[in-house]
Amino acid sequence: MANEAVIIELLGNKGDPIQYICVDGDAFPKGTILKLSDNREADLSSADAEICAGIASMEKVASDGSLTVSAYTNGIFDLLSTGVVGIGVPITIAGANQVKAAAAGEAETGDIFGHALAAFGGAETQSCRVLI
């Protein structure tokens, strides 16, 4: 993976981490945007229309025997967009460690996981408020 999120500020109670189960064979660099892949289970973000589980708060090495991963759910992070996002616009997962401006109807489907705190002029990294 590349383009992991970078912590700017952790809000709430130290970023309000939530623990998810994961597959032992998974590898998560710290800062990876995780998706909800099953019942309280997290996996690497990979495509549009995925539900964000949080931002990996620790590194997990593949096949290290660990079956859980903790993810930040409340804070401000530098995230990479796939295109233009206006300041204040809600964001969703667009791909592996990438975000995009939310489309109509994505509030109800649960895709939105934060909003832009700075304007993205294109595919670039800017700060975003994440709250899951």
Added chain:
Amino acid sequence: MTAAVIVELLGNGGDPIIYTVADGTGIVKGDLLQLTDNRTAAASADGKVCAGIAAMEKVANDGATTMSCYTNGIFDIVDAGAGGTVGVNVVLGGINEVRDAAATEAEKGWIMGKRFATAGAAATEEVRVLIGKHH
């Protein structure tokens, strides 16, 4: 219906908020409450704004007119009947029940959290509750 059960309290001890309630109301710990008036809470119903999850029991006519509600955490909550898929946002679906959010319900402020597990019809599953988040 069965009240919600705490799985984890997030934020600052579940970020409880105090609401006004009617003295004559009996509230069970874990009841889902709706906003009925200015910072006033009562038993939940479909199509209402969620105030939170009762953090304590209140006996009817005990003289208390306030109630503290958790607004941030993970809770086991009963599905209203249709079930739903993990990750989908939910709204109040009845007394102590949730259902999948429908179109335009985000703008109404009804969304109270998202499913953390796929729920079968009328099943009890984990829901991430976060009141006040602008989904």
